[in-house]
Amino acid sequence: MGVFIIGVGMSRIGRREEDGRQLLLEAYRELVEMGVDTAVAEAIYVGVQSEVYEHQIMYGTLAAEALGLLPREAYRVEACAAAGALALRSAYMAVKSGEVKAALAVGVEKMTAATTEVVTDALMAASHYIDQRSGVTIPAHYAMVARRYMYLYGASEEDLCMVAVKNHRHAARNPKAHFQRAITPEECLASRPIATPIKLYDAAPISDGAAVALVASEEVAKKAPTPAVEVIASAVATDTLSASQRPDITYPKAVVEAATKAYNRAGLTPKAVEVAEVHDAFTINEVLMYEALGFAKRGEGYKLVREGATSLEGSIPVNPSGGLKARGHPIGATGLAQIYEIYLQLTGRAYGRNTGARVGIAVNEGGVNSAAVVHILRAV
Amino acid sequence: MTLKYVAEGRLVGGRCVKCGGAFFPHSPVCIYCGGEAKAEDVPRRGVVLSYSVVHVSNGRFTTPYTVAIAKFGDFQLPGYVKEGSVNIGDEVVWEIGELEGGRWYYFKKL
Numbered sequence A: 001m002g003v004f005i006i007g008v009g010m011s012r013i014g015r016r017e018e019d020g021r022q023l024l025l026e027a028y029r030e031l032v033e034m035g036v037d038t039a040v041a042e043a044i045y046v047g048v049q050s051e052v053y054e055h056q057i058m059y060g061t062l063a064a065e066a067l068g069l070l071p072r073e074a075y076r077v078e079a080c081a082a083a084g085a086l087a088l089r090s091a092y093m094a095v096k097s098g099e100v101k102a103a104l105a106v107g108v109e110k111m112t113a114a115t116t117e118v119v120t121d122a123l124m125a126a127s128h129y130i131d132q133r134s135g136v137t138i139p140a141h142y143a144m145v146a147r148r149y150m151y152l153y154g155a156s157e158e159d160l161c162m163v164a165v166k167n168h169r170h171a172a173r174n175p176k177a178h179f180q181r182a183i184t185p186e187e188c189l190a191s192r193p194i195a196t197p198i199k200l201y202d203a204a205p206i207s208d209g210a211a212v213a214l215v216a217s218e219e220v221a222k223k224a225p226t227p228a229v230e231v232i233a234s235a236v237a238t239d240t241l242s243a244s245q246r247p248d249i250t251y252p253k254a255v256v257e258a259a260t261k262a263y264n265r266a267g268l269t270p271k272a273v274e275v276a277e278v279h280d281a282f283t284i285n286e287v288l289m290y291e292a293l294g295f296a297k298r299g300e301g302y303k304l305v306r307e308g309a310t311s312l313e314g315s316i317p318v319n320p321s322g323g324l325k326a327r328g329h330p331i332g333a334t335g336l337a338q339i340y341e342i343y344l345q346l347t348g349r350a351y352g353r354n355t356g357a358r359v360g361i362a363v364n365e366g367g368v369n370s371a372a373v374v375h376i377l378r379a380v
Numbered sequence B: 001m002t003l004k005y006v007a008e009g010r011l012v013g014g015r016c017v018k019c020g021g022a023f024f025p026h027s028p029v030c031i032y033c034g035g036e037a038k039a040e041d042v043p044r045r046g047v048v049l050s051y052s053v054v055h056v057s058n059g060r061f062t063t064p065y066t067v068a069i070a071k072f073g074d075f076q077l078p079g080y081v082k083e084g085s086v087n088i089g090d091e092v093v094w095e096i097g098e099l100e101g102g103r104w105y106y107f108k109k110l
Helices: A020-033 A059-066 A083-096 A116-124 A129-133 A138-153 A157-171 A185-190 A218-223 A253-266 A283-292 A301-307 A331-346 B002-007
Strands: A003-010 A043-047 A073-077 A102-110 A193-195 A208-217 A229-238 A275-277 A359-366 A371-379 B012-016 B037-041 B045-054 B065-072 B075-081 B091-099 B102-109
Touching (some): A003 A020, A003 A083, A003 A218, A020 A059, A020 A208, A043 A059, A059 A102, A073 A083, A083 A102, A083 A208, A083 A229, A083 A331, A083 A359, A102 A331, A116 A138, A129 B075, A138 A157, A138 A193, A138 A283, A138 B045, A138 B065, A157 A185, A157 A283, A157 A301, A193 B045, A208 A218, A208 A331, A229 A253, A229 A331, A253 A283, A253 A359, A253 A371, A275 A331, A283 A301, A283 A359, A331 A359, A331 A371, B065 B091, B075 B091
Parallel strands (some): A043 A073, A043 A102
Antiparallel strands (some): A003 A208, A003 A229, A102 A208, A229 A371, A359 A371, B012 B037, B045 B065, B045 B091, B065 B075, B091 B102
């Protein structure tokens, strides 16, 4: 049974005055304005990372109420930064099973009202207590992965900064991105340390935002006035909660597992993918994603950026939206912000940054690649 | 359980009787294969696999400070590095003492 996305919406991402509820509404209004009948949704799945920022759980009920969709089935799903894609996964499963004809996947996070220390602490909850008690922040985890990767494969801090340079260049064409300006490698290299060798410009910002996708059966999709894209694969995998317990900390096993399952379910090889949105919470991770998705061999991912292969004009454009790095990273919304971009790309609506792609992949992960969610979408 | 061992001055990992995998902290179920795991003391001396100097913390640790992942025998542990800096390949030992308000282990360069 085919599963389709028949409409999407996303708030502007950034430091916003609005609360989570208002951001959700902003994203939802764009979906409604596409002309699709959102009342067909029989269930709502909401990705949210933390109740710390807004002192709010029950985000399923909150979303149903805020969007005028009570008394529908609605609940929250969570795997830190992978929450958004898990909401899509839940909607996909509900529709695929035949339990519902359509479901709404929602992701939201309102982070900027909290201090950086509070955000750092809330994100540390995504690691093992041995990490937390030892003061290993999430940026420090990725920093240790980056340092080990550089040691093993000869990549430099400048190589990693080139990911940020590329993604800022892409975001300059995205009117909803948190940062709509290009940066230079020198600016990145000179930015202040967060957890060495990770610097401010290697890291995704703390952002507010929301995104939604309406998932529907073939029957509903056929009647919809909006263009549909087919979800041809949805896959999830997990890895150790503490990155320290991995034989090779530079190998994102959960992402490899999820991607392999997704490729097999779609009957595709990496060569068939024409656009990708990947989880560049830190620049090192975009490089690891190239390798995990089969775009580059292990230890050679960093070379793709230098060659321009993953730029908008390249052979496999990665993060045309600007990625987490420059589009912004409202944690629970990110997975659906990726889907929003892939939908625009596959339907030719990513004005100013269209790639003409027909097949796109989205990789969303939580923890330190401890939960990975991969979706493959195809234009209809 | 880990805190009980720490109070005794020990760090105890798990060793799987099925796959031989070693992990930390101990749990009766192997985190790699689901097999049965026995408790095994973590050797005292290890080697740094990677490290980072943390400049932005959660407010509970005074910055800057160094953290590392080091390998002690077959066991890999994350840890706070007390007194000075480390590099990949450096030898360290773990010790137990006061760390940011609690009794916990940390690494020291040899």
